[in-house]
Amino acid sequence: MLKNRKLLILVLLVCSIVAVSGCINNENTSSSDTSSTNGSNGEDVMVTVNYNGNWGGSASGEFGYRELSGNGEQTINLGKISGVLTVSTWTTAGAGPMSLKITKGDQTLGEQSNSYPSATITITV
Secondary structure (H helix, E strand, O other): HHHHHHHHHHHHHHHHHHHHHHHOOOOOOOOOOOOOOOOOOOOOOOEEEEEEEEEEEEEEEEEEEEEEEOOOOEEEEEEOOOOEEEEEOOOOOOOOOOOEEEOOOOEEEEEEEEEOOOOEEEEEO
């Protein structure tokens, strides 16, 4: 009986430590905030998606992973990132053209426009 009680206390202690460590982890590698950004500067990498309807996508690279989503034309600020960047966009809601553009300041780093509703660009920033 005493052995079972000690085992139960140990299990509860481990569960508590795991729960607390999950609550205090501040790492954020994914976000679906795709609002247009104000206050961007020439160092920020910007992704512009244009599709007549709802779309989704992802941006990934050395900075981590970020989910993208929106409706119509939207510009997303990925911030000051460097290294390899892959951006993919798609929709399952319909057909028609989709365009994707990656910029940094006034410089276009990559651009793709398709007659079907998906696009992918891989670049080095």
